Amino acid sequence: VFFFLAFTMGREVVSSELVPGMVAMALFFTASAVGPLVTPWERRSRTYERLVSSPVSQLSIILGDVAAGALFGGLLSVVPIVIGVVFTDAAPVGVSLLLPGILLAAVCFAALGSLLAAPRTDNPSQVMMLSNLVRLPLIFISGVFVPLAEMPVWSKPILPLSPLSYATDIIRAAYGAESYFGVWLDLVMxxxxxVLLVGAALFFHRRGRGRAA
Structure with missing residues (x-):
């Protein structure tokens, strides 16, 4: 509901542009929120230290966090899709694009969340502050509010640098819009x-453990 209000108040936006952007933004924020919220709490309760000292690799721990974030984000992304179908005339026309797009985007955003949770702190507010410093600018340069083809000229060189751009593009394509990058490039990217974000998360989590030791 709040996403709908944020998108529609004071603007005339057709539902075919509104709903895909909301789906992408909901998926982005929910999937990337699990790591920054859960990991500091685990450090505070000392369960994280017990986990990393157990015979479980750091990669397995990160992949578990990524799986949890991806599942959480993927399930909650259904909400704006259903709202769009029920209250507007926007419905996905390419489910075969929407499902793999949401799945891969959820994994990607959850990996970003795991990377943002790497700083050695047990205070969730500190991690969430860092997380928002990274996530909030991305929604303005990734075609969430405006289709990628209509983005300002100055933003075109930085569009490919954001994973959210590819997620937004393939979700819009699933709703019948023309893909800006091409759906295959969206999936590949x-x-x-x-992979890059999981690798970066693994590196920084290991470095944090080394410093703590």
Whole structure:
């Protein structure tokens, strides 16, 4: 509901542009929120230290966090899709694009959340502050509010640097819009970003453990 209000108040936006942007933004914020929220609480309760000292690799721990974030984000992304179908005339016309797009984007954004949770702190507010410093600018340069083809000229060189751009593009394509990058490139780049973000999360979590030791 709040997403709908944020998108529609004072603007005339057709539902075919409104709903895909809301789906992308909901998926982005929910999937990337699990790591920054859960990891500091685990450090505070000392369960994280017990976990990393157990015979479980750091990669397995990160992949578990990514799976949790992806599941959480993927499930909650259904809400704006259903709202769009029920209250507007916007419905996905390419489910075969929407499902893999949401799945890969959820994994990618959850990996970003795991990376943002790498700082050695047990205070969730500190991690969330850092997280928002990264996430909030991305929604303004990734075609969430405005289709990628209509973005300002100055933003075109930085669009490909954001994984949210590819997620937004493929979700819009699933709703019948023309893809800006091409759906295959969207899928490939989401996989590439997911791998890079998991690798970066693994590196910084290991470095944090080394400093703590």
């Amino acid at each position: 989401l996989v590439v970003f997911a």
